[in-house]
Amino acid sequence: MVIVRDLVKTYGTGANALNGVSMDVNAGEVLVLMGPSGSGKTILISISILGGILTATSGSVTIDGREIVGMPEKELPALRRDLFGFIFQDFTLFPALTALENVAVMCRLKNVPHPSRQAAELLESVGLGAKLKSYPADLSGGQKQGVAMCGRCCANASGDFPERRRGCAERWRSQDSALAPR
Amino acid sequence: MNILAWKNLLHDRVRLGVTLPGIVFTLVLIAVQFGMFLDFLDTSANVVGHNTADPWISAPGIPNVNGGSPIAESKRRKAMQVAGVETAASFTLFFLNWKLPNGAFQSCQVAGFDLDSGMGAPGNVVEGRIDDLRGEDTVFIDELYKKKLGVSRIGDTLELNGKRVRVAGFTRGIRSFTTAPYVFTSFKNAQTYMRLREAGTVFILLRTKPGADLAAVKAGVQAAVPGVEVFTRAEMLKRTQNYWVFGTGAGTTTLMGAILGLLVGIVVVAQTIYAATIDHLKEFGTLKAMGATNGQIYQVIILQAVLAAVMGYALGISIALFVVNSTANTDLLIKLPWQVAIGIFGMTLLMCMSASLLSIRKATTIDPAMVFRG
Known part of the structure; x- marks a missing residue:
């Protein structure tokens, strides 16, 4: 669960990016953040959801x-x-790495055992088994999304691996991967 | 994570085509400039450096080995009596005019050495025998300077300082850093060419007895022989190198060229590696957002720089060796000793890693909004 209380972010220039934001995000909840450009959506996510990449005032x-x-x-x-x-808007895959290597890098970050093998199994589970050696430039938008999602599945899901793989495949099929809570 | 560094470097061929040549040509520039400087340093005092005599006796206050003035040869006998001295031999080095077949004059440096002791004799004789110099008016020249001195073969007869001279042999690779080639002859012949008084010499070269203390011998000779200055071989070498390298425009220019080559190289490599790292800034931001530690990001960036350095060095040093080898038998020699080659490798690594470190701060303080906005 994520609990945000009275969050303020002030830049050195004195401009306020966030001015006392409070919110609760419960486990399993799907939350959509909407607002005009410059309203502070990214800042809020960077401080809270992104795990403190930016620091709050x-x-x-x-x-x-x-x-x-x-x-x-x-x-x-x-x-x-x-x-x-x-999963970012443009999926932010590493262009120099194949689909398999992109997922395996994320598995390595998580210290998952046999990262390449598990990356391959994840990609196969979402129907991208034939694209293991393809580079992002050779993938369609949907395929890129699949690769990005497999990377996050490997890197974040808890529980045993078959369960994780099933979950990944299900999210892929339902096309809601960008919003799916872990 | 290592695969990311490796493939980041190799995947974008255009970027690689910019990064590698930047490093390669920088290395060639540095290797050639320093090679020329090292050669200048060596050839400016090669008469001393390739001579086994130690210590040397000369007229007081000479600026370098090429600037000696006559002293009485009788001092040689006094030097012989000093404890620790095994041999003392006369040696001359003087600039004289060599008359070419077309009547023009070419300056040369005449080295007259004692044939019995061999101190000051040229090494690497490729035609003729040193003993042939016992003949009257005989000289050796280096094959590099045949054309310059108007010589084609052994037995050619020309004129040196107005006296007849006959070429008796050739050496290889004894180059002069000035425009005046070396001409080797016996001390006796040299006295004649230089029109020295019968009892004159320019240097007295000493060889110490095995186990003798060089400093003590030098002090003993200085005390026993009046009106001279005694130098160890190292002192004479340093004095000569300092004179030509730092006391003349030629040496300073070569040294400045080497230093500028190094500075330009550092700037080029720094810019190239920095740009290569910044190109992947967004990817490092992604890694950070996914939970990579700064240490893991440093690892990728530094490994990328090290790989670029190793690849650039392999290519650069190959080209530099080709350039060095192609000058081996020319008037201009570029030296690239293995110690310098290793030093350049270390410097390349240092340059690439330092440049990548400059970009690390940028990569680890990246604004995540950049990743979000695509």
Whole structure:
């Protein structure tokens, strides 16, 4: 569960990006954040959901009971790695890596055993078994989305691997991967 | 994560085509410039450096080995009596005019050495025998300077300082850093060419007895032989190199060229590696958002720089060796000793890694909004 209270982000110039935002995100909940350009959506996500990539000026963000505002920098990467997964607008795959390597890199980040093998199984489970050696430039938008989702499945899902693979495939089929909570 | 570094470097052929040549030509520039400087350093004092004599006796206050003035040869006998001295031999080095077949004059440096002790004799004789220099008016020249001195074969007869001279042999690879080639002859012949008084020499070369203390021998000779200055071989070498390298425009220009080559190289490599890293900034942002630690991002960036350095070095040093080899038998030699080649490798690694470190801060403080906005 994510609890945000009175979150303020002020830039050095004195401009406020966030001015006392509060919200709760429950486990399993799908939340859509909408607002005009420049309203602070990205800043809010960067401080809270992205696990403290940006630091808040004041306020509180609690994730699964852990306060992350003021958390030492060295503890934040593990938080991002273990609790969150993202699929960006353009999927942000590594153009120099094949589909298999893209997923395997994410598996390695998570210290998953046999990352290449598990990456291959994940890609096969979403029907991209024939694209293991394809580069992002050779994939369609949907296929890129599939590769990006497999990377996040590998890197974030808890539980045993077959379960994770099934979950990944299901999300792929339902095409809601970008919003699916973990 | 290592695969990301490797493939980031190789995947974009256009970027690789910009990164590698930048490093390669930088290395060639540095290797050639320093090679020329090292050669200048070596050839400016090769008469001393390739001579086994130690210490040397000369007239007081000479600026370098090429600037000696006559001293009485009788001082040789006094030097012989000093404890620790095994042999003392006369040696001359003087600029004289060599008359070419067409009547023009070419300056040369005449080295007259003692045939019995062999101190000051040229090495690497490729035609003729050193003993042939016992003949009157005989000289050796280096085959590099045949054309310059108007010589084609052994037995050719020309004129040196107005006296007849006959070529008795050739050496290989004894180059002069000035426009005046070396001409080797016996000390006796040299006295004649230089029109020295019968009892004159320019240097007295000493060889110490095995186990003798060089400093003590030098001090003993200095005390026993009046009106001279005694130099160890290292001192004479340093004095000569300092004079030509730092006391003349030629040496300073070569050194400045080497230093500028290094500075230009550092800037080119820094820019190239920095640009290559910044090109992948968004990917590092993605890694960070996914939970990569700064250490893991450093690892990818530094490994990318190291791989570029190794590939650039392999190509660059190959081209530099080709250039070095192609000058081996020319008037202009570029030296690339293995120690320098290893030093250049270390410097390349350092340059590439330093440049990548400059971009690391940018990569690890990346604004995640950049990743979000695509």
